[in-house]
Each structure stands twice: as C-alpha cells, then as structure tokens.
Amino acid sequence: MVNPDMAVAVRTSSLTKNFGEVRAIDNLSLDIEEGQVYGLLGPNGSGKSTLMKMMVGLIRPDAGEISIFGVRPYEKPIEVRRIIGYVPETPRLYDFLTAREYLEFVSDLYGLPEVDKRTRIAHFLEAFELSGREDEMLSGYSQGMRQKVAIIGALLHRPRLLIMDEPLNGLDPRSAKIVKDLLNRLSGEGVTTIFSTHILEIAQAICKRIAILYGGSLVSEGTVEDLKGKAGMQGSSLEEVFLMLTGGADVRSVVEELSR
C-alpha cells in the first residue's frame, strides 16, 4: 500500500515485456515510494534485471506503463537518467581507462562542475578504499574493485533514485557493510534505492519493503512482516517464505540427487 502522503518514485502498471517467446515481465503493477530502500527478490530469470533496465530506459516495455517521478523513461530518457544512478548486474567498464579517468568520464557525462567532480571522486575513492590504486588501469582490477568503481559511478552525481542490480556481488564484507550503511544514510536524505539481491538476510536487514518476482510476475509485496503474513508463515524466516512463494521449498530431492 502506498502512503498517500509520500511521493511515488517508481510506478509501473500492467507492465509487460517479452523477449521472443519468453515473457520476462508479465502484467506487473507496482508503486515504490520516494526515500525507501526497496528490495527486489526473485530466482534467476524472474525479471528483476529486466524491470530495472526498464526503469533506466534501457529497454522499452511491450505493454503497460512505467514512470520515474512521473516521467516515462522511454519517452524522456535523458531527463530520467539525470536523476538516476544505475549499477548493472555485471558492470562492464572501459578496461583501458584508469579508475580515476573512468569516474571523471562518468562525471562529465552527468555535467558535474570541475570542483565537485574532483572532490567527490577523491571522497568516494577514499571511502571505498581505492585510494592509491586510482591511477591503475581497470583491466588490472579484481571483480570486487570493479564493482566498487561502478557503484561510485552511480553515486557521483547525487541521484534521486539509485537502481542497483545485485550491487554486493564480489564485494568483501567491509565494502558490503559500507554499501549497506550508505544506502541507509541516503534513504535518510530522501534518496530512493531499488536493489536486487539473492542474499535474503541483507534484504531483510536494510529494505523497508520487498517485492518478490517469479516468472516475470509479482507474487508478493510489502514489508517483511507483510510478506510473512500474506504467505501465512508468521513464524518463518524470509528465506522460507521466499522459497515457498517461488516454488522452490522442497530442495531436498535435488540435494540428494546431486550428492549421489
């Protein structure tokens, strides 16, 4: 349920997207309030990444509507992208640039003034413990370091909406903690964050609301308590609720088969 006092950051109604024969998003209607940390959960292929790409305007919907702060991203992509920070699932960076050059490039794309650009890059490099490595080419960076650079790239222009597809992939525990704390802090500053993860404990710990997708459809939405209540599993963990809703509760037979 959307709080009538709060502005809606993302609204989808009857959103549908097909890739050939495959229906990636199926008649999805969803409202995400401004200032929330919102979790998208779902097994592989459930449509999380597709939904996020539609929010950024990277993919056009086949049917239905999607709007970001009231603007349709496929109609006014530049306007929407100015206020969005996006981290894809596997962020490919320009390997021939150094981390600093890459971040300067991103800052320039967003039109950041020179002074802000330098200050923010230095600040984020320090925060993510990349200082001292910023003049190395990205081709030599580990997956976790690349992920950090991609996250910094999404934060540099102070977006109103952060869309992060499994942002904690490859991060060490300390960096993951930094990201989690940062998301909470940004939420306090009114920044809306939508992120997907397979780590249910993290979703439970930092998300105000969660949507569970399965086969491109929304199977449940709400706070963690709402989800448990809707599933009739009040005393259960989020993992149990998730597995029940996404048809994967009984994994024992699979494990037995694999261990033979």
Add this chain to the structure above:
Amino acid sequence: MRWSRVNAILLILLLSQIRGRGGLSNRWLSKPTGLILVAAIVFAASSSIAYALLGVVPEPEIAYLRALSLQLLSSVPLIVLSFVVLYGIFFVIGDNAQYASSEMVNYMPISSSEYVLASSFSTVLSYCYVVTGVLGVSLALALRFGLIGAWAVSSLLAAFCSVMGGFASEIIKSIVNRVSSTFSKRGGRAAILSRAVLIVFVLALSQVFFNPGILFRVLESIAPRIQELWFVPLVWPSIVVAEASAGDFASAAFFSAVTLLFGGALMLSAVAVRSRYWVPVPVTIRISHSGHGEPGKGSGLKTGFGSLLFTQAELAVISKDIRSLARRKEMVRFWSIPIIMMMPLFLTMGSMDRYEVYGYAGMFSLMGTGIFGLFLSAMSIGQEGKALWRIFASPIGPESYFKAKAILPLSLSLVLSLVFSGVFSLVFNFGPNAAASLLVLSTAMACISVSVGLYFGSIYPELSEKPRGSYISGTGILLSMLVLGVAGLISASPVISYIFMGVGYGLFPSLAVSLASGLIISFIFFTLSKRQFQKFFAELPA
C-alpha cells in the same frame, strides 16, 4: 599425453579462432570442415588461375620464370613458415589478455605439451587457406615447367614448416604475454607507447615482407644462393628441395633429418616456455603517479577550444575514444594503415615513371585515407562493447553521441589526407596542380569514408565480447567497403576523367566538382547516420 585431449582442445581453439573473426555464426563456415573446404577451394582456384596466367605470360618473362622456378619452389617452405609465424604475431596483437588469462585451459587438467600441440595445430588450420593458396600457385609453376617431383617435396616440407611455424608462434605468444605483463607493470604510460610503436612496426614490416613486388625481389636475390645459407635453420627445408631436385639425395636426407630435429626442438621449446609462463597475467598498468586523491590533469580538450564547440559530455566521449585508440592494442593496429599505404610506393618508386608515380600516389592516398577513416568510424560504436550500458544509462542523447563519434575519425582522417598529400608531394616533387588534386581528392575521401563508416557501423555494430574483437559485423564491413568504393569513385571520377581522358573543362573545375560531389555524398551519409544513431539509441542492444 593423450591425443583425444589434444583433439578436444584443438577443436575448441579452432572454433574460438574461426568464430572470433565474427559474422560466421550458425553457418557452415563456422565449422572446421567449412575451413578445410575453403582451403581446398583456394588451392584449386589459385592453381587454376596461376596456371592460366602463366599461359599468357610473354616468352621473355616465361624464360626468366623458368630459370627461377626451382628456386621459387624451394622457397615455398620458407614462405609458409613465415606466413604462419606472422599470423601468430597478429594473433598476439589482436588477443585480449583478459580472456587469455581466464581461458579454461588454464585451470583444466591439461598438460603444457597437449596445449602447445593443440594450439599450434589450431593456428595452422585456421590459416590453412593461405598455405593452400601458396601451394596452389607453386603447383601451377611446377606443372608449367615439369617440376612436379620438386613440388611434391616442397609441399610436404611446407606442410611440416607450417607446423613449425605454429610452434614458433606458441613460443612468441608465451614470451610476449609474459614480457608484456612485466614491462607494462613497470613502464606505465611509456609501456603503452612502446607497445603501440612495436605493433605499428611489426605490421608495417609484415606489409613490406608480404608485398608481392618486394617479396619477389627478396626471393630473387636469396633463392639462387640458398645453399650458402646452410647455417640458418629456417632455410634447411628449402635446401632439401634444392638438393633433392639436383639429385643429391644424401645431402637432402641430411637436411631433412636436421629439419625434423629443428622442428622437434621448436616444439620442446614451445612446451618449455608454456610450462613456465602458463597463465598469462592480467596486467596492472599505472598511468601516472599523482598520489592519493590528487586529481589528474585531464585531456586538455576540455579546457581549450573544444569546450566552445562541444558539451562536457561530448568531450568526455571524445577523450575516452582517444584513450581507446592509444591504449587498446586491437585499436593501435589502425595507426599502421598510413605507413602500410606509403611504404610500398617508397620501396618500389625507383622502377616507376613519373605518371605511374602520380597514379600510385593518388591510389595509395585515397585508399589510405579511405580505409583509415572507414575503419575508425565503422568501429566507433562497436568498440564500446558491453560497456555501452554506461552511455545508455547516462544523460547523453543520440545527437551528442553522434557528434562525439563523428568528430574524432573525421579530424584524424582529414589530418591524414593532409599528411598523404603533403608527404607524397614533397617526396616526389609534385607540381602545384598534382599536389592540389591529391589534397582535394583525399579530403573528399576522408569525409566520405567517415560518413559511410558511421552509417554502417551504427547498423551493424558488433558488441559481443570475443577474444578478438571485430567491432563491426562481417556483413557491415563488406557493405561499407563496397559503398565506399563506389562513392569514392563517383567523387573522384571528374578528376580522373579529366586527367586520363581529357574530359571536362579543366583541372580546377573538375576538382571543384569532385569535392562538391564528395561533400554531398558525405552529407547524405552523415544525415542517414544521425537517423540511424537515433534508432540505435531506442533500446540497449542485447
């Protein structure tokens, strides 16, 4: 060593090399059998065409060729060996170290000897059509001059030499990967520059070596004295052919034995260096040492004249592409195009008359500018690869992106047209008319090539991440070259008609018409490209 494993790796490496060339997916050509069929067709075609051509060569030249034919046949193994080694070097230049280091052969239970054998054979097989082409031409010579026995020995040794070339390539690959890693780690910006210079040098050298005119002159001087070079292992197979043809079978047997030993030594060396430098190390290159948190100087573009003409985002894309051209070894190779186009003319000009020099200077200027502009612009989108998401997720529109992508290849091609016309005019002492013609035609060609390249590059971008990036599909590059050829001809025809047929109202009116038609064609293709960029921006390609 298990041969079944060698076979399995060979198949995978072969598929990787064939499919890495792009544009062949889901077709019969993307299979090894397709490659062998192509090689057989090339053999049949080259032998037939060469035989037919030898039939129409005038008698004085035939007598000259007859006198030289045995030496040419004996040179075939050496030519084949050089070809394979050269392609091995090309592979290293185009290879992506990130992929090489993550290849599954690095962590599967495969011995270095199994890998070396498979990799060498895959190098040989993936370019076997070049070898069969050489063998086809040599067969025509042998049939024409009754040297079929010598051809048989020569072909057998050429086949062995191709495998030796594969082993030599393996040694080069292993060492270059290792040296490059170590050097790049320590050298930073200087390493990048040195690598670029080295790549351009190797490509230019290979062009000189495989330029038919130059190659023929080298062989002409070396072939008659090949026995004198008995101490050079690379010429031992050639000595075998010469000695066997002369009836000295004992000497032929001796050099056959040492050739086999040399091949074995090459294989053992390849295995040894592969064992030592098994996994290529992804390089960590530090560009500058500005210290913690201190900002870089930037590209200079942003503070100068550029800031008046372009937005901050456009300049960011231009700066990134300049770095891409300077730092990515698969992009650096394009810098060699101007040198490759100039060298043959400089090396063979001694035997040309003045009008031939005019003709060749014009042809090489137009081709050089055209190919350079076409490749740079056609690959401008494809070179983004999977990192294209960064552009699509940023607030930069198709018009700005188009502008940023057009200006770099256009500027560089225009500079190149100036260089070509300036250098050729100075070196060959052209008069003002010839110099002006060269400049106008090259300028028109620069504009046409970039506009055509951008158009086809935006229709057929190749964004998939392959070990050897092609950045534009095979169909795209073929179509763009075809269109560029036609458009270039249309633009240059008024000048060509005036110079060679006397049609027109004088040189300068012809030049004006050529330039105008070139600019009109460019305008059409730039407009089409702009529209295509808008279409391309509708959705991030999968």
